[in-house]
Amino acid sequence: MSNHLSQKFEEIVGTGNVLASEVDRHNYAYDAAVLPPQLPALAVRPETPEALGRVVKTCNELGLPLTVRGSGTNLSGGTIPSEGGVVVLTGALNKIIEINEADMYAVVQTGVVTAKFAAEVAKRGLFYPPDPGSQAVSTMGGNVAENAGGLRGLKYGVTKDYVMGMSFYDVDGELVKTGSRTVKCVTGMNLHGLMVGSEGTLGVFNEIILKLVPPPKASKAMMAIFDDLGKASETVAAIIAAKIVPATLEYMDDFTIKTVEDFAHAGLPTDAKALLLIEVDGHPAQVEDEAAEVEAICKRVGATRIQVAKDAVERNKVWEARRAALSALARVRPTTVLEDATVPRSKIPAMVGALEKIAEKYKLTIGTFGHAGDGNLHPTILTDKRDHAEFTRVEAAIDEIFDVALSLGGTLSGEHGIGMAKSKYMVKEVGQGSIMYAKRLKAALDPKNILNPGKITGA
Amino acid sequence: MSEMRQLVGLLKQIDDQLVACMRCGMCQAVCPIYAETGLEGHVARGKIALLECLADEVIKDPAGVKERLDACLLCGSCQANCPSGVKALDIFFKARAFLTGYYGLPPVKRAIFRGLLQNPKLFDTVLGVASKFQGLFTKPVNDMLGSSCARVFSDLIGGRHFAPLADKPLHDVATQRDTPRGHSGLKIAFFYGCVVDKMFPRIGEAVLKVCDHHGVGVFMPHAQACCGIPALSSGDRETFEKLVALNMKVFAESDFDVLVTPCATCTSTIKKIWPLMAEDLPATTRYQVKELSAKVKDVSAFLIQDVGVTPADVAVSGEPVTVTYHDPCHLKKSLGISAEPRALIGCNPRYKLQEMEGADSCCGSGGSFTLQHYDLSKRIGKRKRDNIVATGAAVAATSCPACMLQIGDMLSQAGDTLAIRHPVEIYAETLAGR
Ligand SMILES: Cc1cc2nc3c(=O)[nH]c(=O)nc-3n(C[C@H](O)[C@H](O)[C@H](O)COP(=O)(O)OP(=O)(O)OC[C@H]3O[C@@H](n4cnc5c(N)ncnc54)[C@H](O)[C@@H]3O)c2cc1C
Ligand code: SF4
Ligand code: SF4
Numbered sequence: 001m002s003n004h005l006s007q008k009f010e011e012i013v014g015t016g017n018v019l020a021s022e023v024d025r026h027n028y029a030y031d032a033a034v035l036p037p038q039l040p041a042l043a044v045r046p047e048t049p050e051a052l053g054r055v056v057k058t059c060n061e062l063g064l065p066l067t068v069r070g071s072g073t074n075l076s077g078g079t080i081p082s083e084g085g086v087v088v089l090t091g092a093l094n095k096i097i098e099i100n101e102a103d104m105y106a107v108v109q110t111g112v113v114t115a116k117f118a119a120e121v122a123k124r125g126l127f128y129p130p131d132p133g134s135q136a137v138s139t140m141g142g143n144v145a146e147n148a149g150g151l152r153g154l155k156y157g158v159t160k161d162y163v164m165g166m167s168f169y170d171v172d173g174e175l176v177k178t179g180s181r182t183v184k185c186v187t188g189m190n191l192h193g194l195m196v197g198s199e200g201t202l203g204v205f206n207e208i209i210l211k212l213v214p215p216p217k218a219s220k221a222m223m224a225i226f227d228d229l230g231k232a233s234e235t236v237a238a239i240i241a242a243k244i245v246p247a248t249l250e251y252m253d254d255f256t257i258k259t260v261e262d263f264a265h266a267g268l269p270t271d272a273k274a275l276l277l278i279e280v281d282g283h284p285a286q287v288e289d290e291a292a293e294v295e296a297i298c299k300r301v302g303a304t305r306i307q308v309a310k311d312a313v314e315r316n317k318v319w320e321a322r323r324a325a326l327s328a329l330a331r332v333r334p335t336t337v338l339e340d341a342t343v344p345r346s347k348i349p350a351m352v353g354a355l356e357k358i359a360e361k362y363k364l365t366i367g368t369f370g371h372a373g374d375g376n377l378h379p380t381i382l383t384d385k386r387d388h389a390e391f392t393r394v395e396a397a398i399d400e401i402f403d404v405a406l407s408l409g410g411t412l413s414g415e416h417g418i419g420m421a422k423s424k425y426m427v428k429e430v431g432q433g434s435i436m437y438a439k440r441l442k443a444a445l446d447p448k449n450i451l452n453p454g455k456i457t458g459a
Numbered sequence: 460m461s462e463m464r465q466l467v468g469l470l471k472q473i474d475d476q477l478v479a480c481m482r483c484g485m486c487q488a489v490c491p492i493y494a495e496t497g498l499e500g501h502v503a504r505g506k507i508a509l510l511e512c513l514a515d516e517v518i519k520d521p522a523g524v525k526e527r528l529d530a531c532l533l534c535g536s537c538q539a540n541c542p543s544g545v546k547a548l549d550i551f552f553k554a555r556a557f558l559t560g561y562y563g564l565p566p567v568k569r570a571i572f573r574g575l576l577q578n579p580k581l582f583d584t585v586l587g588v589a590s591k592f593q594g595l596f597t598k599p600v601n602d603m604l605g606s607s608c609a610r611v612f613s614d615l616i617g618g619r620h621f622a623p624l625a626d627k628p629l630h631d632v633a634t635q636r637d638t639p640r641g642h643s644g645l646k647i648a649f650f651y652g653c654v655v656d657k658m659f660p661r662i663g664e665a666v667l668k669v670c671d672h673h674g675v676g677v678f679m680p681h682a683q684a685c686c687g688i689p690a691l692s693s694g695d696r697e698t699f700e701k702l703v704a705l706n707m708k709v710f711a712e713s714d715f716d717v718l719v720t721p722c723a724t725c726t727s728t729i730k731k732i733w734p735l736m737a738e739d740l741p742a743t744t745r746y747q748v749k750e751l752s753a754k755v756k757d758v759s760a761f762l763i764q765d766v767g768v769t770p771a772d773v774a775v776s777g778e779p780v781t782v783t784y785h786d787p788c789h790l791k792k793s794l795g796i797s798a799e800p801r802a803l804i805g806c807n808p809r810y811k812l813q814e815m816e817g818a819d820s821c822c823g824s825g826g827s828f829t830l831q832h833y834d835l836s837k838r839i840g841k842r843k844r845d846n847i848v849a850t851g852a853a854v855a856a857t858s859c860p861a862c863m864l865q866i867g868d869m870l871s872q873a874g875d876t877l878a879i880r881h882p883v884e885i886y887a888e889t890l891a892g893r
Contacts, residue, residue, distance in 0.1 A: 023500060024498075330544070335478065385478070
């Protein structure tokens with residue numbers, strides 16, 4: 001039967017683009033989430049938009065579950081296929097179709113790698129701000145489907161703020177166009193808005209139209225060191241209250257600082273209780289002003305030390321320390337569970353305090369870093385998934401982390417998506433009504449439930 | 460079936476290394492094979508996942524896993540870029556050894572590794588004869604040596620444009636020597652490596668000339684054996700261990716300060732792989748291996764760091780020659796050495812270094828990879844060639860003779876007329892007597 005299936009898809013995408021061996025099936029059974037893999041029947045790699053549309057249509061006709069896979073870096077199990085389903089690879093759909101300098105937009109196929117796109121845009125003197133930590137490998141399709149954000153989210157927003165329009169295939173393989181190349185467009189329903197964050201459950205993206213902006217002319221980075229957690233988060237609030245929106249405002253706890261320092265020898269103060277990494281950007285004069293003001297605020301609220309980067313080299317050093325955070329933590333134990341519970345900025349001290357208690361209660365090692373400016377924290381649990389007793393405690397701890405985040409008025413996910421990993425918590429955040437609404441929407445658009453079933457709202 | 464169980468048992472030995480992979484996928488950004496094929500099975504994450512499946516016995520197809528594992532340049536880019544610190548190369552070498560144990564070595568490789576490599580004298584003789592009859596014995600020679608690292612006869616395979624075997628190998632033009640420390644106060648043991656010996660003796664001569672000039676004593680025995688990497692990357696641990704032992708016999712007891720090689724691959728093999736794979740050797744050998752591997756150094760690093768060579772005071776007339784430098788993976792990614800070869804080139808004022816795009820991206824050689832996957836290897840090599848040519852350089856320099864072969868092949872097939880040089884050759888040109 002699976003032979004027959006391969007043949008059917010080979011007719012659409014060509015022989016070399018159907019991957020059905022045992023080895024290949026195992027290779028498309030997992031993603032970056034710490035969840036059990038599930039074997040698809042095969043993976044297919046369309047090389048043209050037409051083939052992509054036909055693949056979707058065929059899956060629907062056969063009632064085969066379909067999971068689109070960009071680079072499989074999502075941390076929520078969004079690309080773990082359904083058992084026996086089809087994985088659609090977007091790797092060969094990787095053309096940047098247009099970068100329009102005059103009108104400041106770009107059109108891309110969904111398999112384009114984020115960092116490559118950002119670099120092409122930069123070459124033309126423009127700027128595409130969303131910069132997820134995975135940008136060196138993540139795809140634009142994955143970014144849109146997860147509504148990915150990055151270090152610059154605070155000031156520049158996240159992927160959804162850049163999607164002007166797109167075309168996608170519905171389950172029948174019909175091409176649906178939404179949005180436009182114009183800044184203003186109210187033609188028809190805002191379907192591209194619906195697609196952002198849909199995690200492959202409502203349609204299969206074909207081309208995406210993205211807004212570009214002028215790059216900032218200048219920037220300045222600094223590191224503020226605190227001996228008290230409360231003071232660090234008060235500083236965050238004070239900076240925002242002073243009506244300064246830094247491009248980035250990152251936080252690192254003491255465990256993370258020590259681990260990063262052991263690993264990267266970046267010159268971080270290992271006796272600090274918390275660190276803030278701050279960068280302001282914009283017009284040179286404004287940058288000077290704001291940097292000075294930020295420095296003054298840090299001092300006033302109680303930073304023990306402030307290091308302002310004097311040049312590009314020092315600036316890079318600051319950011320290298322931040323970029324090394326996950327790497328450094330990941331080396332401590334075999335399994336790394338990276339969460340992204342997010343709370344209103346003012347609740348960061350409460351969240352951080354709760355995380356400390358949770359670590360203690362479940363006897364776990366948790367390092368926390370993240371985007372303080374937008375309240376998006378990455379409590380990172382260091383464990384070994386082979387130790388079943390410990391991993392059970394990890395799961396309980398995760399439950400509690402989300403309970404706390406929600407009780408503080410926060411959200412389940414700041415940027416990694418819901419996928420399979422967090423679908424069970426959804427009802428706690430949005431309530432039964434929303435879930436039913438989403439399910440009815442999906443049932444109408446995807447009556448056979450073939451588009452990435454089981455994700456977001458669960459089965 | 461019991462063999463399968465044994466394989467599973469062996470794989471369990473590397474379980475700790477396997478679970479360290481958090482499947483983040485960041486290795487996709489740097490893997491040259493993945494850049495070409497885009498297949499998950501061709502990137503470190505995919506291979507590691509398959510090995511885990513094999514160890515957990517949820518996959519029944521070791522041949523399929525082996526095939527994916529073999530489609531790898533062993534360039535170490537994934538490891539150098541892995542946030543989780545996964546020791547991908549250790550995993551790949553060990554897994555290849557296990558799988559080869561399971562499947563056995565193909566007869567051709569068996570003949571080469573066990574018959575020739577393990578017997579350096581015979582190896583030299585066969586190649587000596589072959590160099591005189593290269594044109595005549597195309598077919599048998601190809602079959603016999605097609606898969607060796609030295610890839611000595613690769614010029615005869617599949618439309619390749621490789622440098623032919625040297626008329627006279629290094630061990631014929633330069634006699635064995637054991638000269639005392641001169642004014643530098645330093646003495647090296649010179650491990651020239653198979654490819655330099657048999658195809659690029661001029662590099663070996665340049666090393667000797669530089670050492671003589673700077674008063675560096677040289678211990679250069681001819682009984683040295685291959686570093687073992689071709690055998691090991693084919694999974695032949697037995698031959699590898701024999702070769703290490705042969706080299707130990709020659710070098711372990713001798714008096715010298717640094718073991719110098721002009722081959723990035725030999726350097727990183729001796730530095731990293733020898734101690735890694737020496738676990739099963741007798742305790743004394745293990746100890747010796749550690750001592751020796753601590754002493755090994757790339758020739759550029761030795762000249763810049765230890766000898767302290769500085770820009771030569773030679774007359775420059777006319778335009779300088781433009782040279783671009785390719786970072787061999789085995790030097791930069793494995794050992795972090797990239798400044799020294801450039802500094803050495805910079806010591807010759809007749810040359811001007813022009814950096815290429817992606818100087819440290821793999822050239823696609825990867826030992827016997829190029830033999831099994833010539834098409835892929837060529838696609839990767841073609842990018843390298845384009846980047847080299849885009850600099851407008853007249854000379855392409857690199858610190859690994861295997862890269863020199865690959866780059867030479869690519870340039871030659873494209874009809875380019877660049878010269879390919881080792882940094883030490885470029886430096887040697889500044890010395891008197893030229
Ligand atoms: C080390 C690391 C750091 C990370 N840092 C960040 C971060 O800073 N910010 C952040 O937001 N995320 C981050 N992530 C998570 C992840 O990288 C992002 O969610 C990213 O957008 C996923 O892109 P991808 O191409 O890998 O998509 P995949 O993981 O392949 O897919 C993600 C989802 O998109 C769907 N999808 C993909 N292409 C299409 C398409 N053409 N049509 C319809 N659906 C599609 C898939 O079905 C799936 O549901 C990080 C992950 C890692 C491993
Ligand atoms: S970068 Fe390292 S941890 Fe991440 S998937 Fe690759 S090997 Fe695994
Ligand atoms: S060693 Fe090189 S070719 Fe092999 S998986 Fe790693 S990056 Fe890819």
